[in-house]
Amino acid sequence: MRLLGAQPMKARIAFALACSFAGAVMRTLLALVLVALAGCGDQHEQEMKSAASWSSTALAVARYWLQGDLPDTYAKRVLQKASEELAKGPLPDASEPVNQMIEAIGKRDQQAMRRLIAELQAQ
Amino acid sequence: MKKILGIALGIVTSIGGFLDVGSIATSAQAGAAFGYSLLWAVLLGTICVIFLVEMSGRFSIVSGHTIVDAIRKRFGFAGFIVPFAASLLVNLLVLASELGGICVALQLLTGIRFQVWAIPVALAVWLLLWLGTFDVVEDGTALFGLVTLCFLVAVFTLGPEPRELAAGFVPRLPGEEHAHYLFLAVSIIGATIAPYLFLFYSSGAIEDKWDKSYITPNRYIATLGMSFGAIISMAVIVVAALALKPEGIRVEEYEQAALMLVPAFGRWGFYLFVASLAIACFGAALELSLASAYSVSQAFGWNWGEDLEPRSAARFSSAYTIFIALAALIVLSGLNPMKLTLFSMAITAVILPLTALPFLVLMNDARYMGEHVNSHFSNIVVLLIVLLAAILAVVAIPLEIIGSK
Numbered sequence: 001m002r003l004l005g006a007q008p009m010k011a012r013i014a015f016a017l018a019c020s021f022a023g024a025v026m027r028t029l030l031a032l033v034l035v036a037l038a039g040c041g042d043q044h045e046q047e048m049k050s051a052a053s054w055s056s057t058a059l060a061v062a063r064y065w066l067q068g069d070l071p072d073t074y075a076k077r078v079l080q081k082a083s084e085e086l087a088k089g090p091l092p093d094a095s096e097p098v099n100q101m102i103e104a105i106g107k108r109d110q111q112a113m114r115r116l117i118a119e120l121q122a123q
Numbered sequence: 124m125k126k127i128l129g130i131a132l133g134i135v136t137s138i139g140g141f142l143d144v145g146s147i148a149t150s151a152q153a154g155a156a157f158g159y160s161l162l163w164a165v166l167l168g169t170i171c172v173i174f175l176v177e178m179s180g181r182f183s184i185v186s187g188h189t190i191v192d193a194i195r196k197r198f199g200f201a202g203f204i205v206p207f208a209a210s211l212l213v214n215l216l217v218l219a220s221e222l223g224g225i226c227v228a229l230q231l232l233t234g235i236r237f238q239v240w241a242i243p244v245a246l247a248v249w250l251l252l253w254l255g256t257f258d259v260v261e262d263g264t265a266l267f268g269l270v271t272l273c274f275l276v277a278v279f280t281l282g283p284e285p286r287e288l289a290a291g292f293v294p295r296l297p298g299e300e301h302a303h304y305l306f307l308a309v310s311i312i313g314a315t316i317a318p319y320l321f322l323f324y325s326s327g328a329i330e331d332k333w334d335k336s337y338i339t340p341n342r343y344i345a346t347l348g349m350s351f352g353a354i355i356s357m358a359v360i361v362v363a364a365l366a367l368k369p370e371g372i373r374v375e376e377y378e379q380a381a382l383m384l385v386p387a388f389g390r391w392g393f394y395l396f397v398a399s400l401a402i403a404c405f406g407a408a409l410e411l412s413l414a415s416a417y418s419v420s421q422a423f424g425w426n427w428g429e430d431l432e433p434r435s436a437a438r439f440s441s442a443y444t445i446f447i448a449l450a451a452l453i454v455l456s457g458l459n460p461m462k463l464t465l466f467s468m469a470i471t472a473v474i475l476p477l478t479a480l481p482f483l484v485l486m487n488d489a490r491y492m493g494e495h496v497n498s499h500f501s502n503i504v505v506l507l508i509v510l511l512a513a514i515l516a517v518v519a520i521p522l523e524i525i526g527s528k
Binding site (some may be wrong): 074119 | 378379
């Protein structure tokens with residue numbers, strides 16, 4: 001305060017505003033960190049979401065392939081990736097029908113693909 | 124008439140050149156995970172980039188300097204080296220992401236692993252820079268980039284609910300995954316306000332020999348070009364929200380994002396996505412390589428210019444050659460292109476103040492700008508958005524790393 005004593009009123013107001021702004025920023029940051037930390041979620045939940053997403057990806061790819069909307073090369077590659085991701089996650093059983101989907105594309109077997117879609121949906 | 128055509132071409136190239144790997148990856152992931160609720164981040168970033176691009180053009184027109192050149196002169200080498208090194212490092216990461224984006228597009232098309240494409244793609248980028256002129260680099264690739272308008276067409280085909288769409292422009296935390304939401308918000312802002320964009324624009328104004336008669340056209344190009352460009356970026360969010368979110372698909376890899384245009388265009392949707400990704404990344408890779416070579420050459424006072432023969436600007440040409448080679452090595456290392464892109468964009472947000480703040484000082488220096496110094500309003504808008512993005516990024520990046528382990 002002694003330092004500020006000799007300063008004009010304008011400088012004091014600026015100093016006070018700067019302090020309150022810095023305080024507000026710090027409080028906001030702390031709140032953000034707490035909110036975000038609380039939202040981090042547990043590892044298992046993240047893995048479940050990822051596995052569910054890859055399973056949904058495989059289903060969508062299979063459906064679009066049946067409609068003739070995707071080239072075989074791409075469809076097989078995504079299904080391969082989905083199978084790998086599912087095998088290392090919490091839904092390893094879901095990777096088997098996805099592997100069979102890749103074979104169905106190779107044989108251009110639409111009937112098998114419909115059956116595998118139903119099987120994967122059931123899981 | 125010539126000037127009107129110039130403005131029109133400037134706007135068209137800004138639209139065609141707006142999307143890059145960062146916008147596509149962050150918007151696709153945001154739409155698939157959080158629906159429309161991150162549209163506000165694109166809007167915020169766009170407001171800031173409109174101001175920054177307009178300022179960078181005005182700065183070069185009035186002062187006759189590029190930003191890098193002026194920062195070095197104004198702050199001395201010691202004050203210049205930190206923002207210079209930080210922006211070069213981020214440029215390298217973003218360039219690697221862009222090259223990675225092209226390689227992934229080729230992988231989607233052919234099934235051949237993306238690493239295999241790293242060298243051919245790097246060579247193609249380098250060859251076009253070596254043989255091409257500034258107009259070819261700036262206008263040619265951006266005109267091809269108009270293919271990205273397919274995202275806008277897809278929005279009309281899929282028909283979003285207008286009220287839900289409008290709600291996406293109001294920031295609010297979702298019910299869960301706060302850390303990932305914050306991380307995507309800063310990545311989107313980082314992708315929208317990429318510093319290379321306004322550094323490139325400033326050098327481009329010098330290359331194109333803009334004089335004071337371009338002050339008004341510059342304003343139109345910055346405002347309309349960036350606004351329309353941002354609409355495409357928003358369209359990616361909306362299409363991902365309509366096509367991927369209801370299916371339960373989260374975009375962890377580009378392979379998943381490639382499905383987003385299929386509901387709107389059928390088989391063509393896949394090819395349009397691949398073309399958009401490849402062309403947008405190719406254009407951005409050219410601009411980034413040039414922007415980095417401009418920065419290095421202007422920092423060390425070397426001869427520079429894309430319109431010069433490589434032998435007349437040997438060090439400038441060597442700079443982009445080395446830069447492209449380093450970026451290709453990063454792609455070859457096999458780093459996940461999607462993760463590399465998202466982190467590059469978030470880091471861009473962290474370093475924004477390092478490049479934007481010295482630039483703001485210059486924009487308020489009457490020795491450079493005369494009567495064309497910044498208004499208080501534009502200073503405050505840019506300052507607030509840049510600081511907010513940097514603070515959020517410092518908080519969000521560690522949380523995203525913890526969350527993804």
